[in-house]
Amino acid sequence: MQHPILANRTRLIIWGLAWLFLGIGQALLYYFAYGKFVNISIADALLSLLIFSVLALSIWYPFNYFTLGKENPLSLILNLLAIGVVSVVLWILISKGILLLLLPDRNIHQEYWDVTLLYRIGTGLFIYMLVILSYFLFVSLSNLSEKKAREAKLESLVKETELKMLRSQINPHFLFNSLNSISSLTISDPDKARDMVIKLSEFMRYALSKKDEQPVTLRSELDNLRLYFDIEKVRFGDRLTTDENIDENCLDTKMPVMLLQPLYENAIKHGVYESTQRVTIVTEAKRTDGHIEIKITNNFESVPSSRKGTGTGLLNVSRRLELYYGKNASIKTTRENDVYSVSLIIPSEV
Numbered sequence: 001m002q003h004p005i006l007a008n009r010t011r012l013i014i015w016g017l018a019w020l021f022l023g024i025g026q027a028l029l030y031y032f033a034y035g036k037f038v039n040i041s042i043a044d045a046l047l048s049l050l051i052f053s054v055l056a057l058s059i060w061y062p063f064n065y066f067t068l069g070k071e072n073p074l075s076l077i078l079n080l081l082a083i084g085v086v087s088v089v090l091w092i093l094i095s096k097g098i099l100l101l102l103l104p105d106r107n108i109h110q111e112y113w114d115v116t117l118l119y120r121i122g123t124g125l126f127i128y129m130l131v132i133l134s135y136f137l138f139v140s141l142s143n144l145s146e147k148k149a150r151e152a153k154l155e156s157l158v159k160e161t162e163l164k165m166l167r168s169q170i171n172p173h174f175l176f177n178s179l180n181s182i183s184s185l186t187i188s189d190p191d192k193a194r195d196m197v198i199k200l201s202e203f204m205r206y207a208l209s210k211k212d213e214q215p216v217t218l219r220s221e222l223d224n225l226r227l228y229f230d231i232e233k234v235r236f237g238d239r240l241t242t243d244e245n246i247d248e249n250c251l252d253t254k255m256p257v258m259l260l261q262p263l264y265e266n267a268i269k270h271g272v273y274e275s276t277q278r279v280t281i282v283t284e285a286k287r288t289d290g291h292i293e294i295k296i297t298n299n300f301e302s303v304p305s306s307r308k309g310t311g312t313g314l315l316n317v318s319r320r321l322e323l324y325y326g327k328n329a330s331i332k333t334t335r336e337n338d339v340y341s342v343s344l345i346i347p348s349e350v
Contacts, residue, residue: 001068003060004138015053023049026123034115040102041112048095052124055087056131063135080132088124095120175204181235196234203227207258215254218285218292222246225264229281232268240272243282250285253292253348256324262313263296263342271298271340292348297341314342321346 005015023046030041066079100109178200185193206224222244229242264281271279284295314333321329321344329346 001064001139001142003057004135004142005057005060015057019049019053022127030116034112040099040108041116043102044095044099044112044116047098048091048120051094051098052091052127055091056127059083059087059128059131060135063132064139067136067139084125084128084132087128088121091124092117092120175200177235178231181231185234192234196231199227199230203231207261216257217251218246218253218255218294219251221255221257221260222251222283225260225283228261228264232272236272239275239278240268241278241280243280245282245284247286249287250292250294250348253346255346256320259317259320260294260296260344262317263344266313266342267296267298267340271300275299275301277301287348290348291345294344294346295341296343297339299339302338317344 005011026045026049027042030045034041062083063080066076066083096113099113100106178196182193182196182200185196203224206220206227226242229240233240267279267281271281279299281296281298284293284297286293314331318331321331325346329344331345332343334341334343
């Protein structure tokens, strides 16, 4: 662990100001307690605490060594006491040497030293305790910060993993059915089969090339979904038609990749598959109050369906919205007059 004071400029400034405050406090105490030695005592107070501030910075290294070790509490306390005694003794000896330079008259020096010695020892031990407590506080804050950083990273990894899992749950039947259609077309219409292979490869390249939850524009999502419809139209022919009513101001909106795909798969599965009539899938997008509303509707035949959905597609979309946008997005479905609609409301800016 780096030195908590020297590695941070702001802390170093606060550290210096704290020692300056202590020095001024001690100088005032000397001024009122030892009026006989006013000039010397004030200079001594400021210089001695300057010396202690430098010693206090160096105390960090043995403190860090012993606190990082696997020593029992008693051993740690004894080591810290030993460091304190050595530090205070060094401080007193260095201060005494400087004081001797300030007071060439040894008689005055000895008298002043005898008067202040006990106070120095008490002050040194008290300040040492404050320094040690400060270092314990820095270590605790650092450990807490690292713990929060690890938890945030773990939460991010869990979230990213869940998003990848949800994104990967594209209906595999689409791929199998497309390959079967291509297989049939290679005999009846080779040119159309080749065109379908190209579109399928472009669609899969888009689905697989986007890393993680890299946001894409609504424009690129719609372009890819048109490939999806072109592929499905080969299978269903005139039974499937599409229509779009897109506000141009919505096309650059960012959104999770492949977010809309499960909704169109549901429209195909529960609309076109189950209908003998033409099914039209309509996509609308408009901007309202700082949000983008994307609405997907399709007609269907109101007859008992042999295909009962599990709701996985809608649940996946809902969960991805929650993970990506939080509470700023929503999804709503309605079923009325043989028309099924899904509305997504997402922020216009992520």
